[in-house]
Amino acid sequence: MSLFSFLGTLEIGLIYGLVAIGVYLTFRILDFPDLTVDGSFTLGAAVTATLIVMGVNVFLATVAGTIAAACAGLVTAWLNLRFDILHLLASILTMTALYTINLRVMGKPNVALIMEPTILTPFEGIFGLPDMYMRVIFVAVCALIGGLLVAWFLKTQYGLAMRAVGSNKRMAQANGIVVKQKVYAGLALSNGLVGLAGALFAQTNGFADSTMGIGTIVVGLAAVIIGQSLFASRSMYVIVLSCIVGSVLYRLAVSMALNADFLGFSASDLNLITAVLVALALIFPKLRNEWKAKQAARKEA
Amino acid sequence: MISCKELHVTFNRGLPTEKLALRGIDLTIPQGEFVTVIGSNGAGKSTLLNTIAGDINSTKGQILFGERDVTKVPATGRTADIARVFQDPLAGTCGDLTVEENMALAYGRGKRGRLSPALNTKTREIFREQLARLNLGIEDRLESQMGLLSGGQRQSVSLLMSALQPSTILLLDEHTAALDPKTAALIMDITSQIIAEKQLTVMMVTHSMRQALDHGSRTIMLHEGKIIFDLAGEQRANYEVKDLLNLFAQARTDGEELDDDKLLLGA
Numbered sequence: 001m002s003l004f005s006f007l008g009t010l011e012i013g014l015i016y017g018l019v020a021i022g023v024y025l026t027f028r029i030l031d032f033p034d035l036t037v038d039g040s041f042t043l044g045a046a047v048t049a050t051l052i053v054m055g056v057n058v059f060l061a062t063v064a065g066t067i068a069a070a071c072a073g074l075v076t077a078w079l080n081l082r083f084d085i086l087h088l089l090a091s092i093l094t095m096t097a098l099y100t101i102n103l104r105v106m107g108k109p110n111v112a113l114i115m116e117p118t119i120l121t122p123f124e125g126i127f128g129l130p131d132m133y134m135r136v137i138f139v140a141v142c143a144l145i146g147g148l149l150v151a152w153f154l155k156t157q158y159g160l161a162m163r164a165v166g167s168n169k170r171m172a173q174a175n176g177i178v179v180k181q182k183v184y185a186g187l188a189l190s191n192g193l194v195g196l197a198g199a200l201f202a203q204t205n206g207f208a209d210s211t212m213g214i215g216t217i218v219v220g221l222a223a224v225i226i227g228q229s230l231f232a233s234r235s236m237y238v239i240v241l242s243c244i245v246g247s248v249l250y251r252l253a254v255s256m257a258l259n260a261d262f263l264g265f266s267a268s269d270l271n272l273i274t275a276v277l278v279a280l281a282l283i284f285p286k287l288r289n290e291w292k293a294k295q296a297a298r299k300e301a
Numbered sequence: 302m303i304s305c306k307e308l309h310v311t312f313n314r315g316l317p318t319e320k321l322a323l324r325g326i327d328l329t330i331p332q333g334e335f336v337t338v339i340g341s342n343g344a345g346k347s348t349l350l351n352t353i354a355g356d357i358n359s360t361k362g363q364i365l366f367g368e369r370d371v372t373k374v375p376a377t378g379r380t381a382d383i384a385r386v387f388q389d390p391l392a393g394t395c396g397d398l399t400v401e402e403n404m405a406l407a408y409g410r411g412k413r414g415r416l417s418p419a420l421n422t423k424t425r426e427i428f429r430e431q432l433a434r435l436n437l438g439i440e441d442r443l444e445s446q447m448g449l450l451s452g453g454q455r456q457s458v459s460l461l462m463s464a465l466q467p468s469t470i471l472l473l474d475e476h477t478a479a480l481d482p483k484t485a486a487l488i489m490d491i492t493s494q495i496i497a498e499k500q501l502t503v504m505m506v507t508h509s510m511r512q513a514l515d516h517g518s519r520t521i522m523l524h525e526g527k528i529i530f531d532l533a534g535e536q537r538a539n540y541e542v543k544d545l546l547n548l549f550a551q552a553r554t555d556g557e558e559l560d561d562d563k564l565l566l567g568a
């Protein structure tokens with residue numbers, strides 16, 4: 001793998017680290033499998049790109065994309081909490097609706113940002129760094145700040161209450177926690193992070209596209225699962241950072257599999273590779289435990 | 302003080318599975334009184350406690366805490382007054398969180414969840430001190446995952462958690478039923494200690510007639526959603542387990558026909 005493609009892979013892995021954290025919040029913390037992210041990733045990108053093309057300040061545009069995606073999460077939460085629609089189905093409905101909404105927002109299937117200023121523009125040439133390094137550092141800082149803030153949040157009283165809601169609703173309620181409020185907040189936060197990732201992706205890659213969000217959920221889940229199978233820890237900081245590391249490792253593994261000529265994969269084999277990687281990450285901890293149990297039994301005998 | 306006036310609860314109203322779980326409960330429990338609640342399976346004991354706690358909405362009637370009408374107040378709005386321990390040891394704690402995180406949740410009960418750290422040195426010290434009362438060594442396992450503790454240990458922690466915040470009412474729903482006799486005795490011991498310390502108003506549902514008579518100062522029996530028996534004072538002092546068992550048997554065989562004359566037998 002060339003240095004150039006390595007840095008590119010790193011960059012995408014770091015951006016999707018934010019997606020992984022969002023997915024971790026819904027799937028693991030809230031126990032609310034949320035597929036909205038396929039749509040909210042694109043929504044974040046679409047809103048940001050459209051606003052930038054309209055001449056809006058890049059930071060404001062990024063914030064607007066993030067908030068729009070957070071609102072998509074609120075819609076899913078509302079469908080589930082207000083009307084008892086199964087969480088999975090509620091999120092599929094929102095995701096489906098977003099496909100049209102994203103096209104409406106952009107007014108066409110894709111928006112190019114190549115000629116526009118982006119959130120990276122102010123950092124071009126900073127410290128004399130070549131662009132390709134600067135971009136990686138920029139997204140790394142974004143992912144790290146996002147991750148640290150989420151980890152800190154999960155350790156506050158509010159964050160702890162959110163974790164209790166995902167773990168034991170009845171207990172949470174008996175301790176005075178307003179369950180619905182925490183679900184709304186969690187879905188908004190999760191989708192906001194995913195939307196931010198979409199907004200960063202659009203700006204680093206120079207486009208927003210109506211199909212760019214397809215498969216976001218699987219990639220996010222893969223990152224969470226890979227990260228957690230490698231770093232078994234109960235510390236919120238380790239868990240959140242392992243989402244980012246998992247995302248980077250996932251990208252590296254995919255890109256190596258695609259680049260290894262002897263394997264004979266082509267870009268269209270991406271989905272199979274993803275599925276195999278996730279399956280391996282799921283199998284690995286189980287095999288490890290079985291192996292440990294066998295070792296322990298042998299010792300006793 | 303808890304007062305229930307003409308309290309009715311109907312599940313699945315208007316559906317073929319409609320169930321009248323409470324059919325007019327009139328009950329006043331003065332501040333500081335400890336009432337034990339007995340009755341056969343499905344009598345409505347849990348429903349009564351859950352309705353007082355606000356988990357279940359009453360279909361008719363009124364609930365007051367002191368002078369405050371809480372009938373329309375949701376469960377989370379009542380948690381400043383009410384602490385609870387459930388029958389299922391897994392229900393009262395979060396298995397995914399650590400012991401100290403669970404305690405921190407209970408420590409924040411009735412307060413708003415804020416963006417300050419959930420745990421600090423001071424709260425950890427309080428938790429350790431409280432857990433030491435159990436003599437189970439849990440005070441050295443603050444950072445263990447709750448799910449790794451045994452059922453009895455978890456129930457003990459739930460009980461301590463219910464007492465971490467000042468409250469006036471304690472609702473216990475068969476909180477020792479799922480435990481082995483030794484642990485059950487320990488839990489009942491600590492329960493009595495906490496109640497005496499905090500002078501709580503208590504409702505304790507129990508399956509054990511012995512427990513019902515040994516604890517508290519008043520015993521009520523529920524049957525098919527009604528209070529059919531309310532025992533206190535000297536009369537209760539003279540009651541034996543076998544007398545209660547007789548009442549039970551009567552309620553069963555008589556079913557709907559149980560009339561006022563038979564109620565008077567006990568009253």
Ligand SMILES: Nc1ncnc2c1ncn2[C@@H]1O[C@H](COP(=O)(O)OP(=O)(O)O)[C@@H](O)[C@H]1O
Pocket residue numbers: 312313320321322340341342343344345346347348349
């Ligand atoms: N959520 C519910 N939906 C429908 N029926 C219920 C529900 N909860 C309890 N019941 C019914 O109400 C009656 C009283 O139940 P419960 O209060 O749990 O009895 P117990 O005295 O054994 O605690 C039972 O017949 C039970 O089947």
Ligand SMILES: [Mg+2]
Pocket residue numbers: 346347348
């Ligand atoms: Mg019950």
